[in-house]
Amino acid sequence: MDNQFNNSFTFNEEESIDLKQELRRYFRYWPWFVIALLVSLLGAYFYVRYAPRIYETYSKIKILDESEGLELPTSAFVFKRTNINLENEIEIITSYLIMDRVVRELNLNTSFYEEGTIQTSQIASLPFAYEQIIKPDSIERTLSYKLELNTKGFQITNLKTENVFDFNTYSTKQDDHNLPFNVALEDDTQLDKLRDKAFIINFNPIKSTALGLKNKIKVEAIGEASDLLKLSIKGESVGRSEKIINTLMDVFNKDGIYDRQLVSKRTLDFIDERFVFLAEELDSIEIDQEVFKEKNNIIDIATDAELGLEQRSESEAEQFKLENQLTLSRLLGEALKGNSESDLLPANIGIENGGINTLISEYNLAVINRDKLENSAGKNNPAVQSAQSQVDDLKANISRSLNTYTSQLEASLKQLETRTQKFAGRVSQIPQQERLFKAIQRQQKIKESLYLLLLQKREEAAINLAITEPSIKVVENALSGTKPISPKPNIVYAAALLGGLLIPFGILYLIFMLDTKLHGKEDITKVTSKIPVIGEIPNLKKSKDIIFKDPNDRSPLAESFRILSANVDYILPIADGEKGKVIYCTSTIKGEGKTYISLNLSLALSSMNKKVLLIGADLRNPQIHAHINEDKQKSGLSNYLHDVEYDWKEALINGFGMHPNHRILLSGNIPPNPAHLLTNGRFKKLLEEAKQEYDYVVVDTAPTILVTDTMLISQYADATVYIARANYTERNLLKFSKELSESGKLKNMAYVINSVGAGKSYGYGYNYGYNYGYGNPSNS
Known part of the structure; x- marks a missing residue:
């Protein structure tokens, strides 16, 4: 190849x-x-x-820090930091204790539904008066009642026991019954609207309702650095969901208020106990202070010292103010000297002299006016020169005023320096006894500060107890979306x-x-790329004529076999003299269509005016006779192989009248020893004789994987056409045929894919299976 x-x-x-x-x-x-x-x-x-339409209801709250309560300005905390742990608050909000209170307050263990034609929807309340008789804590198991309004009155059915209660009026209060509720239609105008409608009333234990609500409520923080929480719930009834969220916020707020009030009460009790001890200690220190003053003849040294310090501080402040004015005046003078004719002076820089500030404002206005006139009329214009004179005059006035103001400031500054030195000397003359007196005062201040702190905290606790601030701030009350989320x-x-x-x-x-079946050419090329695929025969299971009977046929079947015959001719070795070529048609298993391919391939070769002989060499399961309506036991190849006196030419059949160059040698009688007959030398002799008279000898051989018949005669072939059937042949069987080619057991092998595009059924009328079914298995 x-x-x-x-x-x-x-x-x-x-x-x-x-x-x-x-x-x-x-x-x-x-x-x-x-x-x-x-x-x-x-x-x-x-x-x-x-x-059911599910809506989301949400609200937003801000958790208030307890440290942000009512505190006096002398709080001990210098830097206030939030003490809020949002994770703890979320756990508290979604705790069973809070949910239990919400369920009890809203009576959520009782739910209402309206029956529709297809679906049942939950509603917040019944469209008529409802009064619950049974207490929530007494509900130990689920109870369900169906309430219908008919032409006479109410009809109530216990869905658990199927007991029916009929009422002749639209009220249950006048009749004796053991229902856990009463209902009444107070507005007769709603009767036509509600008639023939049905409602469901369910009663559930508080515990299961609270646990269910706990799973429905979702609480999450809004942002990482925020102390805001978002509460949300999803439900069919918008009104019911909003009530739940609003009540949940109220219950949580009251729970926080109660906790803070409890802390305030305990704080008051503790402070009252400490006051007794502090009062005794303060009395002792005050007596020591009185004895010290009498012994050292001291009246009020601290007052004198404070007065001296205050006077010195005031004097220093006035001195700083004058120095500031003096500096500003000098800076303005420097700016005035270095100023060009077109520059403006800074106004309102802090000089406390109204005259100078007024002159500066007039000067700036004069400069602006001069520049405008100069831009419009030119420098030589009389009006411009007059404006320039005005600017020069104002500049001179400002300079004189600044000099006068500076002199005044320097004189005042000298007087203040003398006064400040006087006050400093007075402070240094404080008696030495004051230092000794401070030790006593220090002890007194410590006790007093502690006493005042406790007094302050007591007042805070008392105020917080009286007007305890809320634990949350409602940022947004319960809101529901206008469109359902589901x-x-x-x-x-x-x-x-x-x-x-x-x-x-x-x-x-x-x-x-x-799927492990072969479907097309690609499956073969994935296994081996060295063995060519020379033909793909389409699936024509819906066609009645599947044999190439007419040499001039232009059907897809005929064209596919013409292509196959041309490709087969290419893989044959170069002609050696005038002898014909031997083409084997074989397959791996039964049912792949080798007889069908060999028959049509021989007819396609014959249609090209070539002499073709088709030999049925599948001695165990011959099938060619079925296509030409001949007897299966008609003499043929097996008779020739067995009888040395038999002339194979006498068994030739012209099965197709439109193919005069086509002859068929059937398999003959099924022998008990096919392998022995094929290897006795007469088959080789047959091929040699046939090659002298025919251009092509097509041999329909036995499947390779089931018996060794084909392997025994494979060396006589010039080319081997190996048939695989789409949607029938297992892909793993291709490895077997590949090994046969690579080992040289099959000469010049090429693949032909039969029934390409076929479905699960095989359309040619072959009832093949994987069990080949030879007559004598012992000789297979």
């Missing part, structure tokens, strides 16, 4: 996946996708149409569309993944 044709059939064994081919595999099943899409979209429509049509339809595509895709993917 080292010729040009074989080279044209080589492929890269590591060929990448053909995406177009993979997509084509799935597009073959497009009706599945269409049906799945229709079903999923229809299901999505009914879900969106009849699913179902969302866009998402539902998108999911349905995606599911309608993915479900059949997934099923097909699993089918393809679990």
Whole structure:
């Protein structure tokens, strides 16, 4: 097979996946996708149409820090830092204790529903008066009642026991009954609207209701650095959800207030106990202070010292003020001297002299006026020169005023310096006894500060107890969205569309993944790229005529076999003289269509005005006779191989009148020892004689994996056509045929794929299976 044709059939064994081919595999099943899409979209429509509408209700609260309560300015905390732990607050809000209080306050263990034609929706309350008789704590198991309004009155059914209570009026209060509630229709105008409607009343234990509410409530922090919390709940009834959220905030707030009041009470008790000891210690220190003053003849030294310090501080402040004015005046004078004619002076820089400030303002206005006139009339204009004179005059006045003001400031500053030195000397003359007296005062101040601190805390605790601030600030009361969060049509339809595509895709993917059958040329090239595929015969299971009877036929079947015959001619070795070529047709197992291929291949070769002999060499399970309506036991190859006197030419059949150059040698009687007959030398002799008279000898041999018949005579073939059937042959069987070719057991081998595009059934009327079914298994 080292010729040009074989080279044209080589492929890269590591060929990448053909995406177009993979997509084509799935597009073959497009009706599945269409049906799945229709079903999923229809299901999505009914879900969106009849699913209960779920709304989200939320609120926002700010957790107030306890340290932000009523505190006096002398708080001990210099830097105030928040003490809020939002995770703890979230756990408290969603605790069973809080949920239990909410359930009890709103009577949530009683729920109401309105029955519709298809769905039942939850409502916040009944559209008529309702009075509950049973106490919430006495509900130990779930109770359900159905309430209907008919033409006479109420009809109430216990859904657990199926007991029916009929009332002749639209009120249950006048009749004796053992129902856990009373209902009454007080507004007769609503009767026509409510008639023939049904409502469900459910009673649940408080514990299960509280646990259910605990799972429904969602609390989360808003941002990382924020102390705001968002409370949310999802439900069918907007009114019921808003009541739950608002009540939850109120219960949580009251719980925090109660905790703070409890702390205030305990604080008051503790401070009152400490006051007794502090009062005794303060009395002792005050007596020591009095004795010290009498002994050292001291009246009030601290007052004199404080007065001296205050006077010195005031004097220093006035001195600083004068120095500041003096500096500003000097800076303004420097600015005036270095100022150009067109520059303005800084105004209102802090000089406390109204005259100078007024002159500066007039000067700046004069400069602006001069510049405007100069820009419009030029420098030589009389008006400009007059404006320039005014500017010069104002500048001179400002300079004189600044000099006068500076002199005044310097004189005042000298007087203040003398006064400040006088006050400093007075402070230094404080008696030495004051230092000794401070030690006593220090002890007194410590006790007094502690006493005042406790007194302050006591007042704070008393005020907090009287007007305890809320533990939360409601940022937003319960709000509900105008649109339901579920179902969302866009998402539902998108999911349905995606599911309608993915479900059949997934099923097909699993089918393809679990599929071990050969389907086309690509499956062969993945196993071996060295053995060419010379033909792909289409599946024509719906066609009645599957035999190439007419040499001029232009059907797809005829064209496919013409292509196959041409390709077979290419793989044959170069002609050696005038002898014909021997072509074997074999397969791996029974049912792959080797007889069908060999028959039509021989007819295709005959249609090219070539003399062709078809030999049925499958002695164990012959099938050629079935296509030409001949007797299975008609003499043929087995008779020739067995009888040395038998002339094989006498058994030739012209099975197709339109193919005058075509002859058939049937298998003959089924022998008990096919392998022995094929190896007795007469088969080789037959081929040699046939090659002298025919251009092509096509041999229909036995399957290779079941018996050794083909292997025994394989050396006589010029080319071997190996048939594999699409959707029938196992892909792993290709390795067997590959080994036969690579080991040289089959000469010049090429593949032909039969029934390409076939489904699960085989359309040629062959009832083949994997069990080959030879007559004498012992000789197989």
